[in-house]
Amino acid sequence: MSDPFTGEIQIYAFNFAPYNWAACSGQLMPIQQNTALFSLLGTTFGGNGTSNYQLPNYIGNIACGQGSGPGLTPRVMGETFGSDSVTLLSNEMPSHTHGARIYNQTDPSKRQGTPAANYALTVPDTVTPFTTTNTVNSTFPIGTIGVAGGGVAHENQQPYLTLNFCICLSGVFPQRP
Structure with a gap:
């Protein structure tokens, strides 16, 4: 491997930083002890710029190149974006349906507790859900297929x-260009 550049970021498959390297976990670094790296990073990732500066933080984050491209949002060095969690709204979900499959338990002694695989507890007495046509002939309770x-x-x-x-x-x- 060639000699690394100051400020170069590498990915390692072990849980410690090699000699002369530091984990990119957003820690504050004293400027006096790391002047060369500070001259490259400045306060791009944080710090006060007089006594300390901050290293990039990749904990729970992913690397992203700076700049822009066709159809992409422009990004600058040190910018963080995105979110760890999202709440989808109903208008953000594609239209789709969920079918309910109901199976008749033919053995009355088993119509209690947990049904066997591919069997229901019982068939509703007032409707006939099992037909050979695609015509709707009954309505199931609203809880049969609910909102999740x-x-x-x-x-x-x-x-x-x-x-x-x-x-x-x-x-x-x-070297600077």
Whole structure:
């Protein structure tokens, strides 16, 4: 492997930062002890800029290139965006249906407790849900197929592995263009 550049970020598959590297976990760094890295990062990721600066924070986040492209939102270095959870509204979900499958339990002694696989507890007495036509001839209770979610947010995270982003504290200083 070639010599790393100061400020270079690499992904490692172990839970510690190599020698002269630091985990990208948003920690504050003293400027006096890391002047070369501060000259590259500044306060892009935080810090007060007089006594400390902050390293990038990839805990629960993903790397994203800066700039823009056709149909993409412009991004700048140090920007964070997105959310850990999302609550979908009904107008954000595609139109779809859920069918109810009902099976008759032919053995009356088993019409209690937990039904066997592919069997219901009992057939409703006042309707005939089992027909050979597609014509609706009965209405099931509203709870048969209900609304799910209840306005509660769900997790909105990309798939991930246990990899750690680390930044080089001391390496070859990159030449400026």
